[in-house]
Amino acid sequence: MSAPIRRRKTSSLIVLGIVALALLTMPFWAGSYNLRLATNVLLWVGLALSWNVVCGYAGYISFGHIAFFGIGAYVTAILMQPGVGWNFFATLPVGAVVAAVIALAVGFPTLRLRGAYFAIATWAMAEGVRELATVASITGGSGGLVLPVKSDDTFFYWCMLAATAGAYLVCFLLLERSRFGYKVKAVRDNEPAARAQGINANLVKNQAFILSAVIPAVLGGINAYWITFINPDSSLNTILTDQLVVMVLVGGLGHIWGPVIGGTVLYLAQQQFVVLFGDSTAYIVLVGALVVLVVLFLPDGLVSLLPGSRRLNLIRRFIRPRATTTTGSS
Amino acid sequence: MELFASIVGGLLIGGLYVAISLGFSVAFGVLDVVDLAVGMWVVMGAYAAVVVQDWLDVDPLLLLPLYFLFFALVGAVLAPLIYRVRNNRYAMPALMGLALTFGFATIFRGSLLTGFGYTPRTVRTGLANTSWNIFGLVLPAERVAGFLTAAVLTLAFAWFLYFTRSGLAVRAVAQSKENAGLMGVDVKRTSTLIYALYTGLTAMCGAVMGAIYAMTPELGPRYTLFAFFVVVLAGLGSIWGVLVTGLLLGVLQSLVSTFWSADYTLLVVFLSLFVVLLLLPNGIGNRRSVA
């Protein structure tokens, strides 16, 4: 029983080591196109991770996550405007705090209720933030805002790597290696029982939501400085949320490595799609179809196909006997 | 007078919200999944009417039953999928159900955007320039027609629920799937039936709505929020509640656009919903939490 587990641990440590080495040396050997690609992959992996915290771990589906990304972007942009002139790094925590406050305002009344309330509330929040950004003057309206230009791709690669890796570390420690993770999962699996264990379910859910709101805000700030121009369409577009949903579902909901797999695979697939078909709205159809297919046929995501995964065994044990009457796939 | 006219105009629109929300609420009760595609059914109904007016030389409102049949058929195809996801043994079926209907909504939105682009479209009917003056109150014919359509549909739907055997089965399943199943109700078939009825009904309302307001594929989430607003305020399974709050939403929307700006409708609706949830945490709707 313990031997295969240890072997698995060793092999995953080796994989982790290789990935870490590749990421840390990337700027020294990758071309500028690949470096930009990697920065974007990191961005999406980080965003997918944040969505996985609230959806996969806390069990509440958020359709407005991109609002936090946009909030982070706008806070950084506004604070770096010529008249204000803050240091870039000082703007990131501000964005995080604003996102946390808004998350609390949305989460507090709705996380007590069943998931649909929260789903719609977050959706409406994203629409509201977008409308606000489009009409308000401080955000530059639909024209958007321009940031000071810093054309140093390596700098942004390091920033994005630090933010995403940092977020990963924090989430891994909190959700997989601490009591907080047990609380979150217990509340997700059975709320009345969790309360009967002394767990303050509402508090735990709000903490998880705030954690998952802070990450996109920081990433949004970095991204805004990188692309130097933001507007509601680029930073608050609903398609961004759609993309997050599908990335996490494809990767593996509630699994710590799901977002890495889903984020990487889907971002690269999207780039390929753009190369082949141009920037078409047909991509939205594709995203929707992927969500439907994953929900129907691979609800545990690509992670469940990794050899030796507990989920794969779970699927085998509990779904197979019913497979003749249900899916017949996976 | 302006206030009075605005309220009446709002009530007329509200009729459509009542019809949409009623089907949405019942389908929610039976399938136990909030259909996040509800707004897209509205939008797709409107675009069906747009297609009809582009291709055929008839008034798009004359073909309402056709939209019903077509979208009921689509709904009947999708319903078993929702049922299967909601009732299988994977982790978090409630959440997966939401994700599934979200996937549907995304497919619909992407298809409409690809087919019709971002340009707003309006359903043009023979009633477009007609209006009636009743005691100094100007009633646009399209709104009146919309209200009448909604009233007929709502009554028909209520009759189905309360005076037919299938309606009884629907109400039984909404109360308790297990017990209804034990009583010999085919839960899966009932779910399919109600979902098909609801999608057909919603699309018909959408076609009428398209004559009153311009539509874009991006408006789906807005109508989803509206339907949800009505159902949350009304309480689950309450027909009278839906009637009152649906009309209320119409009036609210009308007042906001008359005295402020139509741009703020969504924000006002959202904030009202927020306040309601804050003040009545156990919602209205006392069913236990699922997702």
Next chain:
Amino acid sequence: MDALAIEDVRKSFGGVQALQGITFSVAPQEIVGVIGPNGSGKSTLFNVLTGALKPDSGRVLLNGKDITRWPAYRIARSGLGRTFQIPALFENMTVLENLLTASVEHNWDGVHERASAVIELLELQRVAAEPARSLSGGQQRLLELGRVLMREPDLVLLDEVAAGVHPNLRKLMLDVIRAKREAGTTFLVIEHDMELTGEICDRIIVMDAGEVVAKGTFEEISSDAHVMEAYLGVSVE
């Protein structure tokens, strides 16, 4: 001081009086059974005690502390544990994780050792690494009991804990309950199984239509005509 004191607790749902002034108390280290027909208010009473429902009036004292209207998690933290009529497990987590969860708001020191001890006590070694949803009905009940024990509560509420459990497991369960009582834990049990009630309960409270209709030892109760009528539906002339 009583481990649990219930003073004139009332609760109604709409027009239905589910609890019409319940008053009784449980002494430390006692095992008290609550019996009564379906709909007599037993589960409502449990839900009021654990904070899942708020009573309309009356007081609930746990170890002399007024816990009326506290949220469920605070009541749990002050030393009350419960099982549910339908086992409420964290089904996507393993048996071991389920036990660990019980201690996140309790004593976390040596939690793995205590979990191993509980697993051994309840003979769940073979399934320790399995997800909770793969357990048999009887094992699920054992696991739920184990999760409660992990929290070392002063007072445990058991809701039909032995229903549908194989006789061997049931014996194991009863042994564990007795042992815990010796170690200082108080139990309040809802039970439909009169045999089991007679086996472990020191005292019995009979409820009907939201009221306490009788109190006493198993022998007193089973010879009481009024109770037999209410509970077993037989009229004893």
